Amino acid sequence: MTEALTSTRWETLLVEQREPGVLLVTLNRPERANAMSTRMGGEIIALFGMLEADLDLARAVVLTGAGDRAFCAGADLKQRDGMDDAAFARQHYMFERMMRALLACPVPLIAAINGAAYAGGLEMAMCCDFAYAAEGARFALTEVTRGIMPGGGGTQLLPRTIGSRRAKEVIFTGEPFTAEQALAWGVVNRLCPPGTVVEQALATARRINANAPISIRQAKKSIDFGAGTDLRTGMQVEIEAYYQLIPTEDRREGIAAFNEKRTPVFKGR
Structure with a gap:
């Protein structure tokens, strides 16, 4: 593609x-x-x-x-x-x-x-x-x-x-x-x-x-959508974005790579 x-x-x-x-x-x-x-x-x-x-x-x-x-x-x-x-x-x-x-x-x-x-x-x-x-x-x-x-x-x-x-x-x-x-x-x-x-x-x-692509996209959404709101609402936007990352392979890869002292390989999954 x-x-x-x-x-x-x-x-x-x-x-x-x-x-x-x-x-x-x-x-x-x-x-x-x-x-x-x-x-x-x-x-x-x-x-x-x-x-x-x-x-x-x-x-x-x-x-x-x-x-x-x-x-x-x-x-x-x-x-x-x-x-x-x-x-x-x-x-x-x-x-x-x-x-x-x-x-x-x-x-x-x-x-x-x-x-x-x-x-x-x-x-x-x-x-x-x-x-x-x-x-x-x-x-x-x-x-x-x-x-x-x-x-x-x-x-x-x-x-x-x-x-x-x-x-x-x-x-x-x-x-x-x-x-x-x-x-x-x-x-x-x-x-x-x-x-x-x-x-x-x-x-x-x-x-x-080199960083986790889903993490980058979620952080971008949090900044962009949170910028037009009050702080309390913006914090909620951030948390909603954050929780989408917990079930990803990349989140597990990031922790594993740290503990194994190697560079993480993020796949966007």
Whole structure:
């Protein structure tokens, strides 16, 4: 089934299995700064739908952009030129579904931001579980400078990350912020020297891949669903997720490997 991911003739994506369990997905429109097209939206929905439907396809995914200039510049405004209102709305609904597909990824999704992440590109990065960025990367939500507003989660994800007052300044001005600011504000977890961000993200994906996959998925669910609740409810979400791990083979393997002083071999069962 993994071959279906890597052998599909994607037009706007490169999909590579770097090792069993680790997938590298590259937004592949470098001639347009990896801008989001209707085709890209549909392909991301298809790809991440496959990952959601078959939990054996990957244990960790890295998302990046082709080249060293841009992660993603947002929606392709040349494609949008001349669109009537109905066509514009249809395309935007595709992009809404694309963002939901990223958010629904059942395994850890790491953004490797290799360059500019503007508008929908920044929203895509924020739909990932966490992000690393190249030192020279730039970030912005520029929608208000084009007569629209963030519509891929920007007004919800950015305030939850950097606080509403700072997010309002970023969104209302449309001004870019730097990689150093992104790190200080918590938009990214790590800054990487030029040319190393993808490999550093893949190294983290490999570390995740070595851990118990059901444990990772349950922990991700607990964090995501608990974040929108009060602490008491969140603790209950955590316990419900935890008890799903008790009858697994991996739980028994983890204890056995510790006592036998060996590396555990987790099978996702």
